[in-house]
Amino acid sequence: MKKVFLIAAAVMATPAWGLTLVSPDGNLRLDVDVDSAGTPVHSLSYKGRTVIAPSHLGLSGREADMTRGFAVTGESRESVDRSWQPVWGEYETVRDHFNELAVTLTRQDVDSPGVMILRYRLFDDGMGFRYEFPRQDAVKYWAITDEHTEFALPGDMTVFTIPGDYDTDEMLFTSVPLSQVRDEFKRKRRRHTESQAIPGLCVQTPMLLKGLDDKPLYVSIHEAALRNYGGMSLLLDDTTMTLTSHITPDRLGVAAYVKLPFHTPWRTVIVSDDARDILASQLIYNLNEPCALAETDWIKPRKFMGVWWEMFLGEGTSWAYSNDWDAQPGVTDFSKVAPSGRHAANTANVKRYIDFAADNGIEGLLVEGWNEGWEDWAAFRKNHHFNFTKPYPDFDIDSLTSYAASRGVKLIMHHETAGNAADYERQLDRAFQYMVDYGYDAVKTGYVGAIIPRSEHHSSQWMVDHAIHVAARAADYRIMVDSHEAVRPTGLCRTYPNWVAQESARGGEFEAMQGNPPEHTCILPFTRLKGGPMDYTPGLFETDMSTYGGRHTHKAGTTIARQLALYLTMPSPLQMACDLPQNYARFMDAFQFIKDVPVDWRDSRYLEAEPGDYITVARLDKQSDDWYVGAITDENARTANIDLSFLPKGRKYRATIYADAADADYQTNPKAYEIRTVDVTSKTLLKQPLARGGGVAIRLQPVDMLAAR
Ligand code: NOJ
Numbered sequence: 161m162k163k164v165f166l167i168a169a170a171v172m173a174t175p176a177w178g179l180t181l182v183s184p185d186g187n188l189r190l191d192v193d194v195d196s197a198g199t200p201v202h203s204l205s206y207k208g209r210t211v212i213a214p215s216h217l218g219l220s221g222r223e224a225d226m227t228r229g230f231a232v233t234g235e236s237r238e239s240v241d242r243s244w245q246p247v248w249g250e251y252e253t254v255r256d257h258f259n260e261l262a263v264t265l266t267r268q269d270v271d272s273p274g275v276m277i278l279r280y281r282l283f284d285d286g287m288g289f290r291y292e293f294p295r296q297d298a299v300k301y302w303a304i305t306d307e308h309t310e311f312a313l314p315g316d317m318t319v320f321t322i323p324g325d326y327d328t329d330e331m332l333f334t335s336v337p338l339s340q341v342r343d344e345f346k347r348k349r350r351r352h353t354e355s356q357a358i359p360g361l362c363v364q365t366p367m368l369l370k371g372l373d374d375k376p377l378y379v380s381i382h383e384a385a386l387r388n389y390g391g392m393s394l395l396l397d398d399t400t401m402t403l404t405s406h407i408t409p410d411r412l413g414v415a416a417y418v419k420l421p422f423h424t425p426w427r428t429v430i431v432s433d434d435a436r437d438i439l440a441s442q443l444i445y446n447l448n449e450p451c452a453l454a455e456t457d458w459i460k461p462r463k464f465m466g467v468w469w470e471m472f473l474g475e476g477t478s479w480a481y482s483n484d485w486d487a488q489p490g491v492t493d494f495s496k497v498a499p500s501g502r503h504a505a506n507t508a509n510v511k512r513y514i515d516f517a518a519d520n521g522i523e524g525l526l527v528e529g530w531n532e533g534w535e536d537w538a539a540f541r542k543n544h545h546f547n548f549t550k551p552y553p554d555f556d557i558d559s560l561t562s563y564a565a566s567r568g569v570k571l572i573m574h575h576e577t578a579g580n581a582a583d584y585e586r587q588l589d590r591a592f593q594y595m596v597d598y599g600y601d602a603v604k605t606g607y608v609g610a611i612i613p614r615s616e617h618h619s620s621q622w623m624v625d626h627a628i629h630v631a632a633r634a635a636d637y638r639i640m641v642d643s644h645e646a647v648r649p650t651g652l653c654r655t656y657p658n659w660v661a662q663e664s665a666r667g668g669e670f671e672a673m674q675g676n677p678p679e680h681t682c683i684l685p686f687t688r689l690k691g692g693p694m695d696y697t698p699g700l701f702e703t704d705m706s707t708y709g710g711r712h713t714h715k716a717g718t719t720i721a722r723q724l725a726l727y728l729t730m731p732s733p734l735q736m737a738c739d740l741p742q743n744y745a746r747f748m749d750a751f752q753f754i755k756d757v758p759v760d761w762r763d764s765r766y767l768e769a770e771p772g773d774y775i776t777v778a779r780l781d782k783q784s785d786d787w788y789v790g791a792i793t794d795e796n797a798r799t800a801n802i803d804l805s806f807l808p809k810g811r812k813y814r815a816t817i818y819a820d821a822a823d824a825d826y827q828t829n830p831k832a833y834e835i836r837t838v839d840v841t842s843k844t845l846l847k848q849p850l851a852r853g854g855g856v857a858i859r860l861q862p863v864d865m866l867a868a869r
């Protein structure tokens with residue numbers, strides 16, 4: 161019966177050859193079709209210019225092949241214009257405005273039937289599309305092995321990306337024409353103990369592409385709402401300039417085990433001829449499901465310090481070397497073991513940080529190395545066990561809890577799992593209850609090392625769902641999550657706004673290792689940040705690594721003024737002040753900006769931007785009428801043109817400007833800054849010189865409010 165019906169449907173359907181969809185403003189145009197083999201194909205243009213040339217689509221796997229033999233058997237359309245209020249973010253209100261087309265494709269082979277829907281949303285700033293598989297008799301369970309989504313690019317565009325890797329994204333970006341990526345990757349080849357490079361010429365998303373002709377074109381490719389599926393990387397054919405999806409498989413080669421009905425994550429293409437629009441785009445959030453939490457008033461954006469940087473510097477505890485305790489493996493009672501004298505997470509030291517944070521209005525304090533398990537963790541080994549409810553005896557959690565509370569500081573818990581996600585899931589409820597018992601409302605999680613269950617990868621289906629499970633379970637306990645070494649974010653923090661930040665890229669911590677060149681933070685907002693906020697850990701004031709114990713001699717890729725600007729250019733609702741209290745104490749006038757700068761915004765305006773070169777952004781505080789401006793440049797000095805016409809007309813503002821001094825330079829004179837105040841209005845154009853590797857941070861307060869304060 162079923163087969164007869166399918167044939168009838170196919171005969172009756174007039175092949176709707178060449179379906180078209182345009183964006184609300186008419187600038188983007190999508191064409192969808194099936195080719196002579198019945199393989200779906202689409203193309204995308206922007207203001208008449210090709211963004212995606214005809215590109216094939218489809219999925220294949222063990223129980224079904226959904227790549228060919230299709231005819232278009234239906235279409236439905238919808239136009240939506242609505243807005244939503246994020247719990248936190250760059251904007252108080254986000255507009256979700258798109259035209260939608262769903263194309264039903266039915267396989268014509270009676271012996272191997274199948275139905276697939278391609279759902280497209282065209283926004284003014286780009287496109288989202290996904291594959292949907294409705295309930296159908298022919299396929300019930302499906303082990304998907306390959307996704308064949310092509311992105312045929314119009315030419316040899318410049319790409320900002322990192323090498324494809326199943327386990328890590330902690331790399332510097334390559335920014336070269338697509339035709340040179342192969343050589344660049346060879347030149348920069350690096351190995352990471354805990355990661356596995358994807359075979360072939362493979363690049364990671366979120367990536368940014370830039371057109372090479374004189375008319376600029378910027379294209380960001382990524383995915384939205386990744387769940388129940390492996391993360392997507394892209395294989396590059398550098399003869400045809402075509403990217404093809406590659407989904408992280410498990411060790412049996414399966415990208416996703418699914419039960420129909422099922423849909424893939426959205427594939428996203430953000431497009432503009434103005435780089436600032438790429439930064440401002442909320443497209444990935446718009447494609448995520450609305451907030452899943454009934455109550456969100458307990459989610460509190462904040463800044464935090466950490467008993468953390470000292471371990472990277474090798475000054476105090478050092479997570480990589482297990483040298484906190486002179487313990488032998490098998491030790492079960494730490495009260496009988498002497499700490500090595502280098503255990504930074506001890507009660508007295510934590511109190512010192514609590515005092516500094518409290519004295520300076522920094523609300524949070526992260527403490528790493530507080531719990532049993534560090535003493536015999538050889539980093540990157542498998543099956544390690546951390547205990548998330550057992551502090552070391554020199555970390556007096558009872559007294560620290562009451563001391564922190566008395567000083568108005570929230571302690572932030574740390575759960576390093578060493579990649580043993582299965583062990584973490586077993587402890588999860590106990591660990592979260594323990595946090596609640598001690599008044600913690602935020603946790604930083606970590607997955608350094610290989611993933612345990614069935615040898616999964618950091619970006620495979622099981623781990624994708626693990627990360628979501630942790631965020632959702634944390635919400636049940638009213639806990640905010642900042643995950644490190646988790647799969648790159650895809651906007652899921654809209655759905656789980658307690659998932660306030662992730663690392664998932666090369667963070668500021670690398671300043672203590674090989675260093676980050678200044679262009680790195682001129683690329684991250686165009687790439688990694690499109691998926692969600694990053695716990696980058698700005699606020700580095702002691703930039704000379706030779707200060708510390710001689711392990712390193714290099715200088716960080718930054719001036720002090722630039723570190724302040726990062727609080728604007730790298731927005732996150734959980735934002736660290738990463739340096740040591742004693743370093744801040746040397747530069748208290750500059751630290752004032754970190755004390756003042758908010759982490760949640762009513763509005764944002766990108767004033768200047770060019771990927772890899774510079775970013776200037778202005779943001780309006782959610783709680784007051786104060787505006788803040790941050791501007792950064794790469795290794796080249798430049799003058800930021802800060803046009804203040806976004807200020808309300810006729811209102812005078814006092815600008816406190818934290819700028820590079822005239823002789824500042826990230827390599828030779830990074831700590832030279834000057835602070836000045838000047839009165840400005842919406843008519844002011846500030847021309848602010850930025851040093852090589854430098855930046856500027858500005859606070860703008862309405863003068864009428866100053867009088868009232
Ligand atoms: C890597 C994280 O990025 C870092 O912040 C953390 O301190 C270490 N892992 C130890 O968990």
Ligand code: CA
Nearest residue numbers: 679772773794
């Ligand atoms: Ca550059």
